[in-house]
Amino acid sequence: MTSTTLTAALPAGHRERLMSLAHDVSFATGSRLFEEGQHADRFWIVRTGTVALDLHVPGRRAAVVETLGHGELVGWSWHFPPYVWHLGAEAASPVRAWEFDAAAVRSLCERDPEFGRAVACWVGQVAARRLHAARVRLLDLYAPYGSGER
Template sequence: MTKAIKLLTALPPPQRARLMTLAREVSFPEDTRIFEAGDTADRFWVIRSGAVSLTQQVTSQQRVTVASLGAGDLLGWSWLFPPYQWDFGAEAFSPVRAHEFDAAAVLGLCEEDAQLGLILVRSVAEILAHRLETTRGKLMEQYTLRRRSAL
């Protein structure tokens, strides 16, 4: 399994500096719902400290955690792809500090700086590929455990 990519460290220093001009410091208390699946995705975050759980609603009463994110991780990618709605929900598992980025401002910056746009999209794609690989591994592990217990 490949190592998780961190968005800000993946960007060359000049592009990182340009992106960071758009950052706003935010914090979320523990147990805060940051966003819900289906809501408008108009921003994203890079976690500075704390932990965030990505959740999927499986019944009207039950959510399951599908991933845990920590310092340096990208929170939110749905702002890049139509229909610009969150695919998962997110909740602060502990107090969280993060850099928040307005999606429209970042997309505007990417139009001005095509190199930044290309690097940003490739970095997000690599992050998504890593998360998919991790999720696939977890599903295979659960499948194997269930199959063994059924025998």
């Protein structure tokens, strides 16, 4: 599967345009970045540390479906209406990240169709990968014989 890290996903010129909108943030271990079902108005790229993505499972603890690290995009729901988080996210270790205002990035995508297409392809690849990871993880946890993938 194609790498979805920022450096692999976007050409240098597009990365520079995106990074012009970034600002530094940090999260302590255990901090919630967002909750499933809330409004998705920002996203992050991990600089250091790890972020666990989780999925609400009725009657059980939230299931961690993927852990993200350096260079990875945290959050894709900001790119697709109705802009609501499909997963939750928590800092699994101290995290430093670049944070982006979703509306500002969407506006830049609208003004520059080439940039917008590159971002849409990147975010789409991330969404597809996360969907697959969630499916595999939930089958491993709850199906009688697991997912069959190892």
